[in-house]
């Protein structure tokens with residue numbers, strides 16, 4: 001498959017079309033990004049990368065990092081994790097509070113904010129140094145020791161983090177947060193603040209296309225069964241109340257972030273990352289979804 005030619009063609013087509021949507025402004029630092037940035041990088045499990053546009057510029061990966069926190073928690077804590085967070089799609093916005101009341105503080109899944117906050121708390125129980133260990137984990141999986149938390153993005157989000165503060169307190173009232181809420185939120189905002197380029201992201205998530213092993217090595221991040229489950233959770237929950245539509249249009253497990261990034265995995269073949277900051281009303285990158293839809297349509301290759 002000539003991925004370079006395909007990416008160039010669909011990139012130009014999507015770029016020529018309209019760019020609807022709005023950059024996320026509720027986090028002040030995210031509002032400063034150029035809304036017309038657009039990049040894509042696809043890396044195969046043979047570690048060949050194909051890129052077009054702003055594929056080397058770093059952006060805030062935001063909720064995409066929730067998948068990596070989940071992987072670290074699942075690897076180190078195992079199935080007891082599912083006592084504290086479910087694996088059902090929520091059908092609600094990423095920052096919704098509504099289901100928590102009737103679900104007694106058990107978030108529907110680990111990829112909505114409520115669920116990721118519980119994962120942070122679980123990781124803090126695993127180790128008081130979870131924040132540093134998580135960065136080590138991301139660097140190891142990405143094969144990139146230079147990755148960092150962005151303090152100014154984390155602080156920017158903290159300055160307006162009213163909803164996430166409400167979530168962590170509400171969940172704690174049900175007994176499903178075991179650490180001080182400030183500590184949990186500090187970790188949560190830090191993990192959302194990590195910056196990567198499309199090229200770095202497509203390499204970082206490649207193990208999920210490779211049965212859980214770091215490509216080119218024998219290092220197992222997750223076993224094949226765990227990898228299947230993470231991909232299943234991304235497929236059903238990775239796009240909040242648009243997960244069904246993303247499956248329908250694109251047909252790959254993936255995860256979006258309000259920074260405008262999307263990462264998607266084709267098990268056995270490749271990982272692709274796309275970035276375009278304008279978001280549709282569901283909080284997912286408008287051009288990102290369009291490009292990935294064009295990719296699986298042109299290649300006639302998805303998981304279905």
Ligand SMILES: NC(=O)CC[C@H](N)C(=O)O
Pocket residue numbers: 061062063064094095113157164192256257258259283
């Ligand atoms: N969907 C997202 O990327 C949301 C993450 C963001 N840090 C928040 O909690 O609001």
